[in-house]
Amino acid sequence: MISIIIPVLNEAKTIKDVLFHLIDNASLTSISEIIVVDGGSTDNTIEIVEALDLNIVLLTSEKGRAKQMNLGAKHAKGEILYFLHADSFPPQRYDASIITEVKKGNNAGCFRMQFDSNHWWLRLASWLTQFSWRACRGGDQSQFITRALFDEIGGYDESYTIYEDNVLINELYTRNEFVVINDKLTTSARVYEKNGVWKVQYHYWSIYVQRWFGASADDLCAYYRKHVC
Template identity: 35%
Template sequence: MISIVIPAHNERQNLLHLLPSLELNSNGIVFEVIVVLSCDSMDGSENLEVSSHISFVRCKDRGRAVQMNTGAALAKGTILAFLHADVKPPKTFLCDIENALRGKYEAGFFSYQFDKKSFLLNINASFTGKDGIFTGGGDQCLFIERSTFDLLGKFNKRQILMEDFEFFKRMKKNHIPYTIVNSDLIVSARKYESNSYLRVNLTNLLLVILFKMGLPSHRLKFVHNALLNRDYQHKP
């Protein structure tokens, strides 16, 4: 079974489209979905009518790492996939995950495109199809063998920003074999709509550099919130 863990904060509208699409494109693969709501999500997402293999749980503590660990702890599958609520997976999503983990790999990510077409956004997306400095971001949907995830100690709940990059850092340190599946996810461009293209990219680059230099996560969050408009902030 593949367990899809979706951390969400006031994402009802996105979940309305995402959850049915996962069922529609399951291709006979057994899977479950655990939507983990932040402690202060207030849009009634848990009241959506869904099938029996989709469940909702609300976190008591803040932090996306906490949300994803909570979902993983409840998961019944031998494979975990961490999918953002505003990301649309391809029709071959579950098949791609199964195929990628049949061989020598224990984990993987997806390439992606944005839901808004522009030359500059296409440049950004082109980097996600190959390994590089930005590999490991949450929008790329980490999927991983459950045993490997547990061995690495799960997500660091003290990492309040860039928890995905911190986990990927441990993956590389422990020489976990991973791949990048070139079957594009469709990622929301909403952060680029609330901020300029240049501001978002410079902020992302600065955060990656500061993270690699060892800046604590609370300082990273301060930098992030200071540089990006409040219309789009990192949600718990």
């Protein structure tokens, strides 16, 4: 059984579509629950989730995706945890693909990704996600991981307010516990469209390199807030 965990913060524009997409594209016998963890939304995200009457587990958390995802994992009942951003849409029968990989002994991984944009660079970046290179990984691709392995690692590092997905992914690569499923998840290019493709890509690369050379969680957060958000 899979527990789907979605951290949200002011996601009123997408949350309804994502939740219906998850239900429409899976066998519900495979899904233990869908958990939405709100980090202090000031729009009507919570009201939208409640109004859908879909038996969604709605939790409130301190702001910060790592804290939100860890809280969701704490309440999850499934043997497989599936962490998904609120603007990402998994492929059809994503549940079957994940379960198949776990049965093969692959305890963690993600899907290939494509942006909802025709910009040539974002199309190239999407194409590169089919490869197993660590530099091509990110939270937008979603993350499945068995409960046992997640607990063994200790969950997401809550000292990171950004880059938390990659910290966990790095740990999984170190353990040789990562597989890329050859099905495409579609994610929003909204950050690139709002701030400019080249600007955002440059700063994302810069964050990656800074972390590689030992930058702290606080340093990365300060850089992100100054240059991206």
